[in-house]
Amino acid sequence: MYVGDKWTAQDNFDTALDKDGNAVSYSQVEVDASQVDTTKPGIYSVMYTYEGVTTTAKVTVKAKQTTIKAHDSTIYIGDKWTAQDNFDTALDKDGNAVGFSQIEVDASQVDTTKPGIYSVMYTYEGVTTTAKVIVKEKQTTIKAHDSTIYVGDKWTAQDNFDTALDKDGNAVDFSQIEVDASQVDTTKSGIHSVTYTYEGVTTTAKVIVKAKQTINPTKPSDSINGGKKKQIVSSHRSYGIRKPKKVKAYYK
Known part of the structure; x- marks a missing residue:
């Protein structure tokens, strides 16, 4: 058995017979279990006596090796998370590894949609450990x-x-x-x-x-009158001079 387990002397009793071979009930048997201490590891003796016949049984009390280890973690709003993410290891009372599927988990407080500090509890064979899940707002x-x-x-x-x-x-x-x-x-x-x-x-x-907008330069002569060449025609004018009238002459 293990430290803290419930135990009575009857747990180790099997059978008893009287001198005629008839079965004797446990209540008729004298028991000395004074040495047994279930709060401490050790090997203890229990004596059972009936009509001068005594037999002894040994009660081995072991320390429980049951443990659960879990770690705290920090996640961000919207991150995927399961209670198994914070679970590390667990051992049974004999020190054998225990799978996560055998662990009782209470993650009811965790809300990954809101910033906060939440607790997750992991329990196995009466042993409980708690991990914290810190949910932060993303600043990305x-x-x-x-x-x-x-x-x-x-x-x-x-x-x-x-x-x-x-x-x-x-x-x-x-x-x-x-x-x-x-x-x-x-x-x-x-x-x-x-x-x-x-x-x-x-x-x-x-x-x-x-698109780049470029301006093509023009020739100076083409820039006059909107780029149209003007034909300059010189003319001669006379000022203040009258043309002589033609005179007809008649001769005899």
């Missing part, structure tokens, strides 16, 4: 901005990236960000999307690619 964020460039300009996805934080609020380097810039084509005008993802959080930035 990614910030990026829209931009405008022109056809042929150099551009990388990092140009639109601003900052990122992990679930604990620590800064995250751009090299850790998953980027999808497959839609961006800097050789053609248009509005293109770039997505930045980290730990399940995604943000999108727009890259506006514009």
